[in-house]
Amino acid sequence: MATHLDARTGAALAIGALTTASALGLAFCQSPQGDEPNRSAEAMVTHTLEEAWPPPAGDLEAALAATAIRRISESAIYDAGVDAGDGDSGPPIALPEGPIEGLQVRRGVYEDIHFLEVVIGPATFDDALPIVFVFHGRGGNAGLPGGPFLGLSHPVRVIVPQAGDRLGTGWEWLPVSVGSGLVDRLASSLFQVSSRVAAMIRTLTAERPTIGRPIVSGFSQGGLLTYALALHHDDVVGHAFPLSTWLPPPLEPLYRRDDLRFPPIRSMHGTVDPVIPVGPTRVLVDRLRSRGFDIELVEFDGVGHEMSEAMNQTFHRWLERAVCDVVGDTACPAALAPGEDGGVPIEDAGVDAGEDAGVDAGRRRRRAPRDAG
Numbered sequence: 567m568a569t570h571l572d573a574r575t576g577a578a579l580a581i582g583a584l585t586t587a588s589a590l591g592l593a594f595c596q597s598p599q600g601d602e603p604n605r606s607a608e609a610m611v612t613h614t615l616e617e618a619w620p621p622p623a624g625d626l627e628a629a630l631a632a633t634a635i636r637r638i639s640e641s642a643i644y645d646a647g648v649d650a651g652d653g654d655s656g657p658p659i660a661l662p663e664g665p666i667e668g669l670q671v672r673r674g675v676y677e678d679i680h681f682l683e684v685v686i687g688p689a690t691f692d693d694a695l696p697i698v699f700v701f702h703g704r705g706g707n708a709g710l711p712g713g714p715f716l717g718l719s720h721p722v723r724v725i726v727p728q729a730g731d732r733l734g735t736g737w738e739w740l741p742v743s744v745g746s747g748l749v750d751r752l753a754s755s756l757f758q759v760s761s762r763v764a765a766m767i768r769t770l771t772a773e774r775p776t777i778g779r780p781i782v783s784g785f786s787q788g789g790l791l792t793y794a795l796a797l798h799h800d801d802v803v804g805h806a807f808p809l810s811t812w813l814p815p816p817l818e819p820l821y822r823r824d825d826l827r828f829p830p831i832r833s834m835h836g837t838v839d840p841v842i843p844v845g846p847t848r849v850l851v852d853r854l855r856s857r858g859f860d861i862e863l864v865e866f867d868g869v870g871h872e873m874s875e876a877m878n879q880t881f882h883r884w885l886e887r888a889v890c891d892v893v894g895d896t897a898c899p900a901a902l903a904p905g906e907d908g909g910v911p912i913e914d915a916g917v918d919a920g921e922d923a924g925v926d927a928g929r930r931r932r933r934a935p936r937d938a939g
Contacts, residue, residue: 687721
């Protein structure tokens with residue numbers, strides 16, 4: 567493993583030179599607490615979910631200011647005049663006031679991880695449903711899933727955990743950012759956190775009436791967690807959607823074990839992301855594909871560290887296809903559309919990856935060279 571790290575330390579450290587902050591916050595959740603760029607509880611109940619989506623991306627200066635808040639102890643007490651709440655667990659998550667049409671919402675806690683549980687569609691908490699776990703970015707909060715999660719052909723149960731360590735007005739999963747250049751600490755802490763989260767997923771999936779294996783997704787730092795879960799805890803992931811993110815080289819599997827059931831991984835990334843640059847993600851995806859993993863990266867030209875409307879549409883199709891797969895719906899429209907976001911790669915489907923041609927404009931699919939290795 568040490569040799570594996572040394573061979574790629576230069577590429578990993580280059581990220582530190584290019585970026586100075588990690589995720590600006592949530593990618594696909596509206597936050598029930600905190601100031602912008604996170605949504606407040608008032609905004610959550612005075613706007614429809616469609617109006618509140620996508621959440622504001624904020625600005626890089628604000629992210630830099632949040633990153634300047636340094637941890638002064640491992641008990642999540644920060645020198646920022648902010649109450650740390652219940653130690654590392656964070657405070658209970660605020661619920662919206664009054665019902666929201668099409669959603670049932672309750673909150674829970676697993677050990678010291680608080681979470682929202684949301685049933686979307688015509689179903690109840692007691693129904694057997696596909697289960698989706700969504701992880702917010704660095705400095706974000708757990709919030710109601712909107713946008714791409716709405717209008718699915720089947721009802722789903724969505725679990726939105728909240729990280730336990732305070733960062734500004736939000737929370738973080740890991741004690742260091744991608745841009746810090748501390749690859750060893752980033753990798754070790756990510757593996758530890760992913761192990762705890764995997765235990766939570768196993769427990770909640772067993773306790774709730776669940777159809778199939780979980781669908782897992784996350785933005786930015788939540789995407790790092792998604793990659794780690796998919797590649798090191800394959801038993802708890804049926805489909806993985808890491809968004810605008812990367813994985814430290816020490817956590818890359820050197821080969822694909824045939825006795826494990828690794829999920830398909832579909833990732834997307836903006837080409838001008840200043841927080842987590844797309845270059846190292848391309849290298850990651852190429853290496854994993856050359857080792858036999860079912861993984862693809864879709865790039866969006868001119869998009870930074872955010873979820874653009876085209877990305878939201880693509881993510882909705884991915885989610886729809888995954889849900890249909892979990893429930894065994896072979897007549898699902900999304901399952902009958904090869905060549906767009908999964909299944910048949912764009913090049914093999916006879917589609918010019920640089921044009922619209924039935925695919926969102928500005929989007930490019932990246933595949934590893936056939937002779938990579």
